Amino acid sequence: MPNDETDDRNANEQALSKEEIQDYVKRFDKLESEFREMQSQLEPSLNQALIELAGPHLETMLKSKAETVKYLSDPNPKLRAASLRVAYRHWEITDKLATVYENMALCDSDPKVRETALRAVGRCYARSKDQRIGCLLAQVVRNDDLSVDMRLTAFTSLLGLHGNMDYGAEGGKSPLVPESLQDIDWALVEHYYHGWPTP
Numbered sequence: 001m002p003n004d005e006t007d008d009r010n011a012n013e014q015a016l017s018k019e020e021i022q023d024y025v026k027r028f029d030k031l032e033s034e035f036r037e038m039q040s041q042l043e044p045s046l047n048q049a050l051i052e053l054a055g056p057h058l059e060t061m062l063k064s065k066a067e068t069v070k071y072l073s074d075p076n077p078k079l080r081a082a083s084l085r086v087a088y089r090h091w092e093i094t095d096k097l098a099t100v101y102e103n104m105a106l107c108d109s110d111p112k113v114r115e116t117a118l119r120a121v122g123r124c125y126a127r128s129k130d131q132r133i134g135c136l137l138a139q140v141v142r143n144d145d146l147s148v149d150m151r152l153t154a155f156t157s158l159l160g161l162h163g164n165m166d167y168g169a170e171g172g173k174s175p176l177v178p179e180s181l182q183d184i185d186w187a188l189v190e191h192y193y194h195g196w197p198t199p
Contacts, residue, residue, distance in 0.1 A: 054082035077110035088120040122157025134192035
C-alpha cells in the first residue's frame with residue numbers, strides 16, 4: 001500500500017518546474033498576440049463581406065439584438081446569413097439562439113446560410129465537448145453529398161466544440177483551420193460520430 005510520502009514524491013516528479021510554467025505562459029501569450037493580430041487583419045474583410053450581404057439593412061441589424069434576430073427569418077438568404085454573423089459575432093448571442101442556429105444549419109434552404117449557421121453552432125458550443133452537437137457536426141463532415149466548404153466549416157466548428165487548445169495539447173496537433181478534406185483529423189470526427197470517449 002503506497003504511503004503519503006511516496007504519493008508526495010510522485011506528485012513532485014510530475015509537477016512542472018517554475019521555468020516550464022513560465023515558458024508555457026510566454027508561449028500562450030505569444031499565441032494570443034498572434035491571434036489578435038490575425039483578427040485585426042481579417043476584420044476589414046469581414047466587415048466588407050457583411051456590407052455586401054446586408055447592404056443598407058446592416059445599419060438596422062447593428063441597432064439592437066432584437067432587430068438582428070428579426071432578420072434570421074427573412075426571405076432573403078443574404079440577409080439571413082448577415083443576421084447570423086451579426087447575432088453570434090457582434091452581439092455574441094449564443095445560448096439563447098443555439099437551437100435556432102442548429103435548425104438553420106440543418107434545414108435552411110440556402111447552403112451559404114447553413115454554412116454560416118454551422119459556424120454559429122460552433123461558437124455556441126465552444127470548448128463544451130457536447131456529444132450530441134459533436135455528432136451532428138461529425139455527420140456533416142462525413143457527408144460526401146455536401147460541398148467541401150460546408151464540410152470544412154463543420155470540422156472547424158467541431159474543433160471549436162472540442163476546444164482548439166485542448167486539441168493541440170492532446171497530441172501535438174495544430175488547431176489551425178484545414179484547407180482541404182485531407183487536412184481533417186478523421187479520428188476526431190469518428191470519435192464524435194460514434195460517441196466514443198473523446199481523444
